[in-house]
């Protein structure tokens with residue numbers, strides 16, 4: 385089945401990611417340049433009308449508040465980012481310095497939960513001790529505190545399995561560069577997936 389997708393000249397990062405995922409699926413991609421509105425009478429008229437409106441006097445017309453939503457969203461996003469930039473001591477800052485949503489739409493519900501728990505560093509395996517009134521769990525191989533960082537990056541007991549799926553030195557690098565499926569496979573291979 386063929387899929388027709390149209391991108392503008394300023395192709396977005398999500399579009400490039402889509403192309404990358406199709407290449408991984410070994411789909412054939414044909415790129416085709418299509419001229420924009422140039423030469424299309426209706427579009428040319430609309431363009432000229434919009435351009436001429438720039439020189440009109442500013443009127444006192446009321447406008448709907450929804451017109452401000454985009455600007456308000458960007459404004460508060462910048463405020464939120466500035467506040468987050470000042471939170472360098474927060475352990476999550478090292479993982480996600482730039483604010484934004486974690487895209488989990490392509491994951492199953494269970495995988496989405498696992499990934500988000502790993503992201504925030506709180507899992508049943510590493511943090512259920514808080515609910516049970518127990519001591520912080522230790523890695524049974526290394527006798528050091530059991531953390532998401534230790535499991536995913538550091539624990540030498542899992543090196544051979546880990547190297548089959550990824551080789552990274554930080555959680556940020558892991559979440560930024562490794563496909564989540566490789567992280568899930570590592571956890572399944574080490575029998576930790578259902579304990580996250």
Ligand SMILES: [Zn+2]
Pocket residue numbers: 523524525526527534538539540541
């Ligand atoms: Zn260990």
